[in-house]
Amino acid sequence: QSALTQPPSASGSPGQSVTISCTGTSSDVGGYNYVSWYQKHPGKAPRLMIYEVNKRPSGVPDRFSGSKSGTSASLAITGLQAEDEADYYCQSHDSSLSDYVFGTGTKVTVL
Amino acid sequence: QVQLQESGLGLVKTSETLSLTCGVSGYSISSGFFWGWIRQPPGKGLEWLGSIYNSGTTYYNPSLNSRVTISVDTSKNRFSLNLTSLSAADTAVYYCVRDRWASYDFWGPGRLVTVSS
Numbered sequence: 001q002s003a004l005t006q007p008p009s010a011s012g013s014p015g016q017s018v019t020i021s022c023t024g025t026s027s028d029v030g031g032y033n034y035v036s037w038y039q040k041h042p043g044k045a046p047r048l049m050i051y052e053v054n055k056r057p058s059g060v061p062d063r064f065s066g067s068k069s070g071t072s073a074s075l076a077i078t079g080l081q082a083e084d085e086a087d088y089y090c091q092s093h094d095s096s097l098s099d100y101v102f103g104t105g106t107k108v109t110v111l
Numbered sequence: 112q113v114q115l116q117e118s119g120l121g122l123v124k125t126s127e128t129l130s131l132t133c134g135v136s137g138y139s140i141s142s143g144f145f146w147g148w149i150r151q152p153p154g155k156g157l158e159w160l161g162s163i164y165n166s167g168t169t170y171y172n173p174s175l176n177s178r179v180t181i182s183v184d185t186s187k188n189r190f191s192l193n194l195t196s197l198s199a200a201d202t203a204v205y206y207c208v209r210d211r212w213a214s215y216d217f218w219g220p221g222r223l224v225t226v227s228s
Contacts, residue, residue, distance in 0.1 A: 003156060034213035038157070045206055045221055046157065051214035089157055093213045097173050100159040100213060 004029065004090055004103035011109040012080045020106045022073040022090030028101055029092045030071035037066055037075045040087045049088075050075060077108070085110045113138040115207050115219035125228045129194040133207030133219060134187075140165050141185045145210035148181065148192045150203040151221075158203075162210045163190055197226045 005023040012018040022029065022037075029035055035053045038046040048057050050066035053073065063084075065076045073092075077084055090103035119131035133146070140146060147162030161171035163181045171179050175194075183190040194201060205222050208215035 032213075036214040038215075045218035046215075047218075048214055048216050051211070051216070057216060091157075091159075091214070098170065099173055102157040102159065105156045 002101065004092060004101055006088075006090060006103040006106045008104070009107045009109065011111055012077075013111045014080055014082065016080050017076060017078045018080060018108060019077075020075045020088055020090075020108070022075070022092075022103045024071050024073075024092055024101075026071060027096040028071075028094040029068065029073050029090075031095055032093050033068070034093045035066065035068055035073040036091045037064075038089045038091065039084075040089065046089065080110050082110050084108060113209060113217040115209070115217055117205060117207050117219045117222035119222060119224070121223055122225050122227065123197055125197055125199065125226055127197055129192070129197055129201065129205075129224055129226075131192045131205055131207070131222060131224070132189055133191070134189045135209075136188070138209070139185075140183060140188050140190065145170075145212065146183065146190045147208050147210040147215065148179075149206045149208055149215065151206070152200070152203040155203075160192065160194075160205075199226050202226045 010018045037050040040046040053068045054066040063078045088106045094101045114136045116134045145162040148160040161181045163169045178195045180193040207219045209217040
């Protein structure tokens with residue numbers, strides 16, 4: 001089971017935008033439109049922010065958006081707010097292993 | 112609102128079996144969706160362990176080499192995780208989740224399980 005690749009960190013000032021990448025293969029990210037993104041604050045359970053590449057669950061601000069191109073997916077956060085400071089994980093289905101794989105995680109810092 | 116809550120021992124011995132249960136409220140497991148388990152070792156990332164449907168159909172992480180078993184009790188609206196042959200590497204926070212096929216929309220608060228000799 002190989003984790004999806006994410007940058008370890010990303011940062012931006014309040015009001016700015018940040019984009020996090022998630023790189024996989026044709027067996028996972030590139031093979032299906034089943035990419036999800038989770039936000040995790042320390043000591044709390046993860047929260048689903050994006051599912052099926054670009055869909056937002058009820059209650060998730062529209063400042064969060066997802067996209068995909070080839071074997072890479074991205075999460076964009078616009079109008080950064082202090083509460084957006086957290087770890088973010090991508091996730092996809094891996095058809096080669098009949099498995100679900102997560103990304104390595106990205107720590108977003110609001111400067 | 113769907114709510115999940117993990118329960119079970121927080122300290123288990125090396126080579127023994129971890130057993131956790133997830134109680135579900137606000138939604139009947141019999142109504143649908145998969146239900147799963149995910150863990151996060153200290154300082155590390157998330158790992159999917161497996162999922163189960165109300166019929167008992169299961170899907171497991173192949174890297175766990177048959178150490179994991181998930182079962183469901185629809186009469187009590189709960190599902191359970193068993194993980195055998197424990198080692199220190201199994202120390203983690205264990206989360207139960209509602210699995211809507213490749214995304215998890217409701218999570219329990221998590222249960223820290225420490226494996227120690």
